Amino acid sequence: MKLVVAVIRPDRLSYVLEELFRARVAGLTISRVQGHGGETERVETYRGTTVKMELSDKVRIEIGVSDHFVEPTVNAIVSGARTGDVGDGKIFVLPVDRVVRIRTGEEDRAAVTPVGVPAD
Amino acid sequence: MKLVVAVIRPDRLSYVLEELFRARVAGLTISRVQGHGGETERVETYRGTTVKMELSDKVRIEIGVSDHFVEPTVNAIVSGARTGDVGDGKIFVLPVDRVVRIRTGEEDRAAVTPVGVPAD
Amino acid sequence: MKLVVAVIRPDRLSYVLEELFRARVAGLTISRVQGHGGETERVETYRGTTVKMELSDKVRIEIGVSDHFVEPTVNAIVSGARTGDVGDGKIFVLPVDRVVRIRTGEEDRAAVTPVGVPAD
Amino acid sequence: MAPAINGSDTAWLLVATALVLMMTPALGFFYGGMVRAKNALNTLMMSFSALGFVGIVWAFFGYSIAFGTLSPLCGGSSYFFLRGVGLNAQGTIPHVLFFAYQGTFAIITAALISGAIVERMRFGPYLAFIALWSLIVYAPIAHWVWGNGGWLGALGALDFAGGTVVHVNAAAAALVCAIVVGSRKDYARQAILPQNVPFTLLGAGLLWLGWFGFNGGSALAANGTAALAFTNTMLAPVATLVVWTILDLTRSGKATAVGAATGIVVGLVAITPAAGFVSPMAAIAIGAIAAFPSYFALLYRATTRLDDSLDVVAAHGVGGIVGALLTGVFASKAWNASGGDGALYGNARQLGVQAIAILATLAYSAAGTFVIVKVIALVARVRTDPREEGMGMDFTQHGEEAYSRGEGALLLLERRSDT
Amino acid sequence: MAPAINGSDTAWLLVATALVLMMTPALGFFYGGMVRAKNALNTLMMSFSALGFVGIVWAFFGYSIAFGTLSPLCGGSSYFFLRGVGLNAQGTIPHVLFFAYQGTFAIITAALISGAIVERMRFGPYLAFIALWSLIVYAPIAHWVWGNGGWLGALGALDFAGGTVVHVNAAAAALVCAIVVGSRKDYARQAILPQNVPFTLLGAGLLWLGWFGFNGGSALAANGTAALAFTNTMLAPVATLVVWTILDLTRSGKATAVGAATGIVVGLVAITPAAGFVSPMAAIAIGAIAAFPSYFALLYRATTRLDDSLDVVAAHGVGGIVGALLTGVFASKAWNASGGDGALYGNARQLGVQAIAILATLAYSAAGTFVIVKVIALVARVRTDPREEGMGMDFTQHGEEAYSRGEGALLLLERRSDT
Amino acid sequence: MAPAINGSDTAWLLVATALVLMMTPALGFFYGGMVRAKNALNTLMMSFSALGFVGIVWAFFGYSIAFGTLSPLCGGSSYFFLRGVGLNAQGTIPHVLFFAYQGTFAIITAALISGAIVERMRFGPYLAFIALWSLIVYAPIAHWVWGNGGWLGALGALDFAGGTVVHVNAAAAALVCAIVVGSRKDYARQAILPQNVPFTLLGAGLLWLGWFGFNGGSALAANGTAALAFTNTMLAPVATLVVWTILDLTRSGKATAVGAATGIVVGLVAITPAAGFVSPMAAIAIGAIAAFPSYFALLYRATTRLDDSLDVVAAHGVGGIVGALLTGVFASKAWNASGGDGALYGNARQLGVQAIAILATLAYSAAGTFVIVKVIALVARVRTDPREEGMGMDFTQHGEEAYSRGEGALLLLERRSDT
């Protein structure tokens, strides 16, 4: 089992979701994050205070998949998230010892195959 | 050392916390996330725009534990979070190379045993 | 490749960022989280309802680095985040199988070296 | 009644009416800030929708029931559908304006009740309830006290701007609703915290602004009585706010913002029946005294099984009763000849009259409310099931979220194909 | 004109002017709640800046163009830079006050247009547009209908408070702007959801409050006509809100909050031209009828390529036209002798006159707007590029964020060194 | 003084008083939007609590000190506890209303100071400070300028609605407080960004609305002077807003929303002393001119060690001084016979008188404030320790959060067991 963690642009999320669903990835968790990388910095001014914004909004996607599913998942994310401009983000693939589905107690593979979810 | 990552329903959090404290797990980090899985989708309408909400609110819990603590931690989460309906969430157990307590620089086991915390 | 995950105090973030940039770490992702540990609990009252706040605001930093970069990264975080009071937070170092830069498809080391970023 | 329309009275009542109408949205924010984010819109809508559903039935029937001249108990149907409500003078202002002014009272009184059943009552039944309630409960009681030959008015009950008609009345209904609808599933199980306290403060600030029209306008003229009612509407909450803050500080060492907003409203409620009858110093006394019972009622309520979620009873009920009784104590003909003297000025009887008005209102309102809710319950499910309640009323009742980010929201296909 | 200044008329107009001025910030919140968080400030600023840039040109030129006496088509330059605008009586109120009151109308009319081009129009060109538009389009049309010897007024067109001058006018301009500026890059591609529906409700509530000054004040006196206009301004939205809610419930089973806010505004728009001319029951009819065309126009628009983002056309255009026409149906001399009779009272011709006023306004406003935008486009880029649009207008146009957390924001060095 | 109460004057003053009272909550939002979320409630409470703690001492003592007739320096105790403040005419309005109107000024003046010490001053000492300050500093200065035989008034100082009494006075106090209380621990170290700019815009919009009552009401009648003051209160901020926006655009290419809100307030401050004395075109000039010094004062302040956190000095101090001086330039008997002529009309002396009023206010206010804060510091710790400051004032002072989610909040056991 692997945990695929991706950081993408917020406005690419809906495209990435479509790609993932098309790739039959139906279970995932996202969160709103902020990232720093090669993006050009933004300057903001509030009255006399001028600040450099080191961070830009991103969305973090976390997907637990069984090993043979890593490749299609990564590809789906890349094709949905890529714009070609600096700031598209990263994907990290982490090893997972164990996965549990809370509702049933099922483990690993079984745990990440959602019930009756048409993959789109 | 392991990192236990759980995604649960927001309204189960307080129950999960109680279970964890009872299990003497006193250090954890949570964040608000949104998840997609087998839950029935929600449709919302704003004037002429109708949208399908693919994501529902969840809470993500992250707990660094020493290996022998994994089992009780997972059990505590499951018993606090389970409702039996689709959407209860998942638990991922990830391997950890190293843990550092910033305050003291202590590593690994020592790092995750909070100071004078009565486990509830 | 490793993924360094740190939980720190919000008001230490800017110091930690400075330290990280000084350490030539230029790519990272942060998110707002809440933590429970040894901090003294806070009590709040809303009309007749009195509640104990088990969680305090923290910031979670996630940094993908190549192995030889782990040490300087951890040190930078520690020196920026430490106050010496309970609640300074933790650092977790997780193994990573694979890193992908979405924009280019580059993998691993290449993927985490941002373009033309003067490390501060 | 004076025959002619007076320009300055009209000018003031135009403003007063606008201010009171604005109180209902303000109430929405006062309430909406104290619920959870997933129920914010539903709570706001419970106030906003009263503008529509109470407003319309008021125009068609309510005004006539309240201000017709049929009998001491009911105004009758003479004004149904605004028949005979024209530009002629009612007192010294145009009749249409008098009608509009009174309508804003009916609207907010019904909206007040919502505080007791937020986060769980289904929206359709709620709409039916407030519409029926304003006709069956509010309009008659308004007639009793303010209507032509209403029996409580005839009895000499003093209620300058609605301490009993509006606040005690709404609180009795709220109590019944809270009991019949039942507690929220999380009540006393999980912490239910206010999603946006600034909204609650905004609501309190705008309510205060509107209340100047509510009390000051009840003089129905721009005269000394209006000025008195106005000044008292400023001073009473000032005193309540101070006492409330001190109580907070002595209790927990912390002066809460929710408490400040609550204290302001309690002071406004308490002075409502007295505004045009008592001296400014008496207004300060009333405001200060009223802080205590409401403050402790509120603490006590939270330890009980009664999920009067936003404490309509403690704030409007207790506050309204205290205000109505103290009106019977502090009222003074020296300040308003057309008013009355209270116990303090040798007329202890007034206290009794006030008590009768309170009891009559409590009894009729509670009974009427009970019947209405039960009847509605026969035709529709009044409260949401736990699952819907868990998802939040905003989605289940209104198909919306208060603060959307748009993440993971996909446009429905048919929609996209159109373009 | 009456020679003398009347105290109560002045008192009422002072308040009415303040209320109408407040409508522009309120509009900012009504609009600002419906956009995405990254464009919240930009949308708010489109209203707030109108207070400055339209306000100043109104004082210098606009008032004279609208209320000067040169010709039936244009007021001319006699009042430029407020020459001759003093404390003398204009009607029964001081001339300066009449000027200020009319200025608040010019400001909000221009701000209304912004709803069609939010989230994409560059701010500089927007400022130039509203300033020019208020002079070239608004002021002349105001003159036609309300000005001394304006041709539409002379023709007998009835527009009590600006159904055509304000709403139809703004909607025509909005339509042209939406087309010329073009759609948002995400329009019909991604879900664009309201960032803060409570703000939209707040805006609607405050707009209603202000509208009492807008319609009630248009009587320019504290008299029966003001009371009538006021009452109708309360009743029409009440009816629209009820019908709108029922339409929502029948369509999706859910009464939306955004819908409630929209319904209130549509009702206010529809009654604007009729307020002082029709009976209260007619106001209810107008409000109820007006709900239908706007409701369905709004649904239809969303299925088209026209990104009139906040539906200025469906709400203000359709609502304004329906209201103006229904004024020609329901107007009754029995309620306002200085008004007129509508088709219902045997004067079918009035409907024709109303239609002419509508068409003239639509034509001139559309044409004028088109020319202005095109001219501005010659000297400056009118819309943002997709990248800026993606980052959000708040940062790209204003260098700010609506809700900052301060995370990862570093004070710039020079700044720090100073201390 | 005219003996009789005038209806229309009373109507207008009723409204004006309500509007000015509403300015204090509005100020809370103007300020509250600019602080960090963890201090939002504390900042709001600093305004709201002034309604209570300043309001009550004003009723008991302040009014008498300001409007009693003892001496040119102090009004004395004749009106203590509202003795003799009844329904009799004060000017042409009821005395109680005059008292209430003046009270709203005392309240907001004290609240203005809070902008200089937000995010760090402990709440208890703050309450003590504003109560004492309003008695020891505000009331006497109000007496000097507006009181019966006050020496500055006698000297011929022109301050229509409080440029010196309110704004210069509050700014002097703010400066002293900022210095004595000291900077926030993060000031000039970390970026401190506004948590909710829409709230700041909401506050600015509502402040403008209220300011019409503040300036327009200061005519104490619904007459030409009120209309003039009103119109100028509309035009000056219009001009300031335009100039401010242009300055922003020229400086950074971006017109900021915080800047727009600030510009509006600066324009309102600048016109306050002049409102009823100058022509509308002069009001535009004053508003436009006043933008410059405040704009640059604000930029400069941020580069210094002075943590006048919300720039009370730059906005109200500089703006108030500029306005007071320009009153001495533009005032014209032609527009207000009971006013005076300024330098522009051959009366250079007026400028000197204005300067004296400013200096006297600055000196007395600064000294008085210093003494009060130091005395309070003897009995209580005035500022929070760094740890509390880091946690945020909302929790440490009020035991609340502005926007709770309820996550990880456990009901306390005793609480749960009760049910």
Ligand SMILES: Nc1ncnc2c1ncn2[C@@H]1O[C@H](COP(=O)(O)OP(=O)(O)O)[C@@H](O)[C@H]1O
């Ligand atoms: N080493 C890293 N660890 C964690 N997140 C990173 C790392 N590098 C980049 N990111 C995330 O990816 C986003 C885009 O990365 P960036 O380097 O700016 O663009 P690109 O990947 O196109 O070169 C950043 O905003 C940040 O959120």
Ligand SMILES: Nc1ncnc2c1ncn2[C@@H]1O[C@H](COP(=O)(O)OP(=O)(O)O)[C@@H](O)[C@H]1O
């Ligand atoms: N493969 C996955 N990777 C990450 N998170 C997941 C995954 N599958 C489910 N989740 C999270 O768990 C939540 C519930 O999962 P779901 O499959 O809907 O219910 P159940 O686990 O009861 O079948 C989802 O909303 C999502 O947040």
Ligand SMILES: Nc1ncnc2c1ncn2[C@@H]1O[C@H](COP(=O)(O)OP(=O)(O)O)[C@@H](O)[C@H]1O
């Ligand atoms: N075992 C853990 N797993 C995950 N996060 C933890 C763990 N222990 C502590 N944390 C995070 O670190 C923060 C500080 O930890 P705490 O133990 O309170 O202080 P210290 O590390 O100084 O002893 C907590 O608020 C929590 O967010």
